Every structure is written in C-alpha cells, then in structure tokens.
Amino acid sequence: MAGERVTSNDVARLAGVSQSAVSRYYSTGNLVSTKAGEKIKQAAEQLGYRPNVLARSLITGRSRMIGLVVAYLENYFYPEVVERLSKALQDQGYHVLVFISSPASVVENVDQITQEILDYQVDGIVLASATMSSELAARCHAHGVPIVLFNRLQDDPRLSTVTSDNHGGGRKLAELLVSLGHERFGYIAGYEGASTQRDREAGFREGLEASGHRLFAREVGNFRYDEAQAAARRMFTGPERPDAVFVCNDHMAFAVMDVLRYELGLRIPDDVSVVGFDDVPPARWPAYSLTTFRQDVDDMVAETLRTLMESVNGAGGVPRRVVLDGFLVQRATTRRAPTSAT
Amino acid sequence: MAGERVTSNDVARLAGVSQSAVSRYYSTGNLVSTKAGEKIKQAAEQLGYRPNVLARSLITGRSRMIGLVVAYLENYFYPEVVERLSKALQDQGYHVLVFISSPASVVENVDQITQEILDYQVDGIVLASATMSSELAARCHAHGVPIVLFNRLQDDPRLSTVTSDNHGGGRKLAELLVSLGHERFGYIAGYEGASTQRDREAGFREGLEASGHRLFAREVGNFRYDEAQAAARRMFTGPERPDAVFVCNDHMAFAVMDVLRYELGLRIPDDVSVVGFDDVPPARWPAYSLTTFRQDVDDMVAETLRTLMESVNGAGGVPRRVVLDGFLVQRATTRRAPTSAT
DNA sequence: CGTTGGACTGCATACGTATGAAAGGCGAAG
C-alpha cells in the first residue's frame, strides 16, 4: 500500500554518515559535529525523514504515551479534563491514548481496558471517573507504570489520587443553605459506588448536622441526566417537598432544575434553592446560573501532570494523594444572603 | 522504575518451547499444537505476559492506533464524537491517540500536530473540526496513512470526508422559518474559515431567496459562546431587530438565547424564533428546547470508521466523500406551524 | 516396511532506533 518508509539508514546513506550519527543527531543533538549535523538535516528534509517513535520506545522503554481511561463524556466536566490534560501533556512531548470504559465504574471493565493500555507500553495511566481492582493496581505497579486516579479516591496505597475537597465542599454547601434559612434539605445522589458521591454526601450531612438539621429527602440520580430528572420528580411530588436541594453534580442539577421549572412550575430560588458541584461551563450560562462548588480543572490537571512526571522521570514510586481546595460560587439558584455571608 | 519486562522469550523458556511458538500462539493462534498452546498459556499466565504492541507494530507496520485531531471540546458536539469514535474503534481493536489543536483551525498548527501523529506510525488520522494543508495531505498519502476529515469539507482529492448535509440543513431551516411567517431573518455565523459555516449559510440564504426573502442581519460568533453573546447583543439592540435567527450551531444558539431572554427580555418564540444546528444533548433540555437540525453522530462515526477500515485493510486508496442526511427537529424555540407542516 | 504428506517446531533474520565500546582524527603540549 505505497508508503515507502524512510529510515535513519536512508538519511545516513544520503548524508554520507553512519546510522548512529543520524540517531544521535535526533536524540541528543550535540554529540555530532556541526558539519555532519548540517548534512543530516539537509538529507532528512530532502527525504522527509522523521524518527519512528515506536522503534525508539522499544529500545528506550519510554513510549511517551499516557493512557487515559474515562467513563463518559456526557458530564461536561470530563471534556474539559480531556482537553486540558491532552494539551498539557502535548506541551511536555507526551500524548494521550484514550480509552472509554462503557458502563461507568464497572471495575471489571476498567481492568480489562487497563490491560489493553498496558499492551501499548504507556508511561503512565490516568483513570478519570473510574476505579480499578487492587490486583491490577499491583500489576501496574510491578510493571513500573504509575497510575493517577483523577477525581476518585481509593484506599490502595499504590495509587496516586488527585481530587478536590469533596467532603469540605459538601459541607460548605450545607452551611450556605442553612445560612439562607432553609429547613427541609433534599439530596440527589450520584452513582453510589463513586467516592465523590460518598464524600460530598457525607460532607453535606455533616454540615447539616453541625447546625442541628438533617436530610429531609434523598434520591439517586446515578450521575445521569434522565435518572436525575426521575429522581427530582419523585422528590418533589410528595405532599411536602424540600425547600433546598443539593444535587451531587452540576450535570444532574441541570436536569433537576429543568424538572422543577418546566414540569412542576416551581420557581428557583423562590420556591426551592438548588446547588450543584463542579462548576462546569453551563453552570455559568444565564439559563441556569447555578450556585455550585468549583473544582478547578486546571489545578487538578496540573497536579495530575506533576504526579505523573514525578513518577515517570524521577526516582518516584511514592504515590501522592492530592486534595485541592475548591470554593463556593454563588449565583442565582440560591437566595441572596439575608445578612452578610459567612 | 522497577518493571522487569516479561517477554515472549521468558514465556518460551518457561513453557519449554521456542519464542516463535509463543509469537504464533498470540498472532495466528492456530499454527501451534494444542499441547504446546496449553503450556504457553500456562506459562504466560504465570508470568503475567502480554504481547508488546509496539514491538509488534514495528514489524507488521500496523500500530492499531488512529490519530484524532480535535480543536475544541467546548462545543458539546465533539465530546460525543470522541466518545463514540473511541468506543467504536476499541471494538475493532484500534485505539485513539488524541491531539488537541489549540487555536481552532489554524492550518499551520494542525500541520505540525499531524506530523507528530505520523511519528507514532498511526494507521489513520481523523481530523475533526480542522483542515490541513495540501502539502501535508500529500505527505500522509505518500506514507500510506489515510485521512478522514470529520465535519469539514476540503477540495483536496486525497482526503476522505464525512459530513452531514450542511447546505441542505441550512436550506430546510430557512424553509421552516419562512413557512412560519417570519419576515426579518438574522444569521449568526461561525468561524468563517470552516466549511460547515460556509455551507450552512449558503443553504440558508438559498432557502430564503427561493421564496423571495433575504438576510436582514448578520453577525459573526466564531463558534464561541462569548462571541456569540456579543453578536446577539449587536444584532438585537438596533432600532429594528430580526424576528427569527439561525445560529450556525447549537452551542452558539444557547448563548444567543441566553442574551435574548435574560439580557434583552425577549420571549422565544413569541418575539423571536431561534434555530440552531447539530442537536447536541442540551438542545433537548427543557431550558432550551431548541429547534435545530440534527447531525447524527452515530451515523457520522460509523461512516468514518468504514472509511478508515476500508483504507487500512482493503486495497483502498480511493478517498470517499460521504454526505449524510440529517433532519429537522422542531422543538419550542419556533412557533408551531399555523397550517400542516411542510 | 518404506514412503509421502501434513502438522508443528525451531532457527535465523528483520523491523527502526539507541547506545556502549572501540577506533579514528586532530590539535596542543612536551
């Protein structure tokens, strides 16, 4: 199929030098005389030569590829992650090999996919919105492939994690709602297996209890738009309904708001306050203008990168567990504070 | 570091067979006796052996990787593309190497990035929302690497393209608005360098002119949310404003709607009708419930896949130019038709 | 029992690059 591959040998022949000279010219650069370098450059340009990264990896043991496992891009938090992470890695000369793990968080599936990633000899793996079995974690560790869990916590000490302060965020949201004078608090949960879901809920409950309140209603939305709609319907069609609801992430919060406004005719925040978590771009759009807790994607990506690079380059080996601060973003789905805010 | 790599040689030694036997077991499978196969399987499991895809690529000339260049994931059409395409390719044993080309559609940047992709010996390239120089197209062609332009048209005969009927879609939207009795038509353009922008606008104008109408106002939003907001402000703050506006894609349409409703206090569709293009998920959300022209991502991905696989496996070589039908999705941002619809 | 064919198997080499070791060249110091 056409495609005459041009190799370092071809360049060497044309330039009248040895193959190793060409190799050195491209890898270390300085270990070759100016004159020879010039000839090599000329020849390479003439032939359209570029080093074969794969062949190079075979010998260096570095593929300059990072595997990224992501469960679903439906939640607009993750496209941002993919974009920023890819870009940041590109700048470092790395590239992202993407794997989609279909049913969110099925460990078995993630394991299989991770195996496939390992087959590509990636230098590191980022699991976004997914967790893996300890067995596989051990395996990666044995292969010397560092793993970073992005936005998920897991106890395995071999795994690095980068999360924001989900517990604290949940708590701050509770404090906000309490300070606004709310009485009946609803919570719409994400997928129960996710650490983000558990931590946010725990923080929220803790925040409520700190001021003598407690959860009034709870439904599960599994991080999905349609399930969150159904959850909202259930929660708000009883005789008594919450006057404030924390939805475990923004993506589901939009679904809940849509049901409240357009199906049940409730006004936000007059009849009910809604708060989310993440601060994805649509949360800022006037149609929603959602009060939420911001997870800074850039910060999270930066820490992920740092963790990866430390493990890849440095002596590394010791996993890091980074927990980043986020902050409250008050918009229009909660009432203005009666008194000066906390 | 660590990471004792286990190779086919190790497996061969443990299983008491030759390295070639192990290789054959994993590649063709059947060219090895049942007994030997069993021993190899045992040994491989014991050692945790998996074939090195990179080493394999080196000799077969197939990396089973597809390069995907995407400019921005901010428009929620593209995350869907990434997800579906990755998944579909995964099912075929291929994997996606992602590249983000920062400033949308700067050809020079795409060229550089594509070069980097080629260094990884990918079996094919998908350019989503981007175009490349003819020179580079020629180069890829020479290397035998097929290219598919996704959602962009370009004249170069070496390039395959998969698009939906942008021209027809623009025309149908015009016909819809005309049939609803509108008189003053606005158009908010995307990035002028994009074929989708040009084709949609051309189709829209043609549809208007067919019934003796013409464009009343035009602004540019460059496919960005904030620029579309600004465009909407300019368009709707004059003495006379359009009574219908076609926004070149849904992503910008949301921005326009937000400005119309929440800044200018206009009612949709009573004061002004809004139509978009793409049918991304939020278009379906009640907050927007946008009338739009649907591009079916699944169909487009399927055709992309087919085009790639044909070129990779088959004799291939002849580029395909696929134009898929889309269809109108009428929701709540346009009035109900006075009479039976077209 | 000898022969033939088929099914396996192993040997050797190739893929394109990186890199340690050895050889070559050249100028400076003695």
Added chain:
DNA sequence: CTTCGCCTTTCATACGTATGCAGTCCAACG
C-alpha cells in the same frame, strides 16, 4: 616528532516480536 587527550564517528548489538524457511515428527498409505 611524539604523546596525550578530546571530539567525532563507526561498529556492533540490543529492544520484543513476526515470519520465511528448513527441519522434525508422526500417522497414514501403498
């Protein structure tokens, strides 16, 4: 002029797998 040392270059080999070729083994057939 010799010697030493440094800079450059080449040689040879390795990375992990695939594959043509030749050899081995066994069963079946004449």
